[in-house]
Amino acid sequence: MIPNASGTDPVSPICSAKGCRAxxxxxLAxxxxxxxxxERRKTWLACEEHRExxxxxxGVRGFLKDVVPLKxxxxxxEGRPPVGP
Known part of the structure; x- marks a missing residue:
């Protein structure tokens, strides 16, 4: 769980695909x-359906560096940037 935008109640991370709430x-680093x-890594999150x-x-833009299970x-x-869309 990560804190929501207000920094209070935790929210479950959701997929970064447009319109997806899974x-x-x-x-995807x-x-x-x-x-x-x-060394800079930006992150997108993906559900099973949108990972590929x-x-x-x-990948076609040469940007993809790593795909790692969220857990x-x-x-x-530690030492990595926060996960976020």
């Missing part, structure tokens, strides 16, 4: 090498 189970330093679609979108990402989040 629970996220994957983290990416960066745009034209504007981000190599979002991965392909980032694994959260367990290893």
């Amino acid at each position: 629970a996220a189970v994957w983290v 990416w960066n745009n090498p034209k504007i981000h330093t190599p 679609q979002l991965s392909q979108f980032l 694994e990402w959260q367990a290893d989040e």
Whole structure:
């Protein structure tokens, strides 16, 4: 669980696909090498249904760096940026 925008009640992470409100189970770590330093990682969240679609979108642009289960990402989040859409 992560805090909501107000920083109070925790909310379940949801998929970053447009219009999807399903629970996220994957983290897609990416960066745009034209504007981000190599170590910078931005994140999108994905449900099972949209994991491949979002991965392909980032992949064809050369942005996708890693796809990790959300639980694994959260367990290893020390030193990583916060998960978010």
